[in-house]
Amino acid sequence: MSELFNRKSVLTVPNFISLVRLLCLPIFLWALFEQDSRLAAALILGALGATDWIDGYVARRFNQVSPLGAILDPTVDRLLFIVGLVALGIDGAVPWVIAGLILFREAGIGLLMVVATAFGMERFSVTYLGKWATFILMFAVPALTLAHSGIAIEDLFLVVGWLLVVPGLFLSYLTAWRYLPAIVEHLRAGRARRSTI
Numbered sequence: 001m002s003e004l005f006n007r008k009s010v011l012t013v014p015n016f017i018s019l020v021r022l023l024c025l026p027i028f029l030w031a032l033f034e035q036d037s038r039l040a041a042a043l044i045l046g047a048l049g050a051t052d053w054i055d056g057y058v059a060r061r062f063n064q065v066s067p068l069g070a071i072l073d074p075t076v077d078r079l080l081f082i083v084g085l086v087a088l089g090i091d092g093a094v095p096w097v098i099a100g101l102i103l104f105r106e107a108g109i110g111l112l113m114v115v116a117t118a119f120g121m122e123r124f125s126v127t128y129l130g131k132w133a134t135f136i137l138m139f140a141v142p143a144l145t146l147a148h149s150g151i152a153i154e155d156l157f158l159v160v161g162w163l164l165v166v167p168g169l170f171l172s173y174l175t176a177w178r179y180l181p182a183i184v185e186h187l188r189a190g191r192a193r194r195s196t197i
Contacts, residue, residue, distance in 0.1 A: 012066055014059035018076045021048055021055070025080060029087055038093050042145035045084050049138030052077060070123070077134070078110055085141065093145040098165055102137060105172050109179060116183050122190040124182060133171035140164035 024044060032041035055073050059065045082103060089099035117123070126134075143161035147154050 012059070012064040013062065014055040014064050015066065015068060015072055017051075017055040017058060018072045021051065021080065022076045024048055025083055028084065032087055032091055032093075038091070038145050038149035039151060041088075041091075041093070042142040042149060045080075045145065046139065046142035048080055048084075049135070049142065052135070052138060074126070078106060081134075081138070082106055088141065088145055093148050094141060095144075098144065098169075101169055102141075102172070105169075105176055109176050112179075112183060116187050119187060120190040120194055121183060121187040122193070124186050127175055127178065129171060129178075130175040133168055133175055136164050136168035137172065140168050 024047075028041055028044045028048075031037050031044060059073075085094065085099045085103055088094040089096050113121075140161055143157045143164060147158035147161050149157075151157075
């Protein structure tokens with residue numbers, strides 16, 4: 001625990017970027033509900049999706065990978081995704097069936113990871129296919145929001161949104177299915193390693 005919260009682990013540029021991205025969440029909610037601007041909300045969410053890779057890249061490029069960052073980055077990503085989808089579902093900008101399918105997958109895998117980790121699973125990286133699924137959905141959701149924003153080309157964004165959300169959902173559920181044997185494997189490895197200590 002001390003390694004997680006020591007000065008070197010906390011005070012890094014990638015962690016600062018993750019924190020800034022998290023602080024954009026209230027701005028997104030303010031734009032959507034207080035300003036009633038789906039356009040602004042979609043642009044903020046799209047920007048957050050587009051910058052998803054920056055904190056990880058900076059951490060690797062400048063050798064600032066930290067135990068806290070390894071937890072903070074995916075936690076912020078998942079929190080932005082879940083809160084954003086719930087808000088857009090409530091607002092009606094994104095159909096609840098789409099929001100529900102994405103949320104069910106995210107919540108299910110997230111809960112499974114937490115439980116498996118509590119039972120000794122070794123942490124493992126997100127698969128390349130999983131990253132692509134998240135990347136696609138992070139642009140599909142803002143596109144569907146823009147399709148109901150009242151802008152002149154909202155019909156174009158409706159087409160783009162559906163062209164992205166269908167393969168994005170397929171890939172996300174495919175990777176979720178593939179995570180199951182990986183979780184079992186890393187759970188066994190974690191338990192075996194602990195038994196030798």
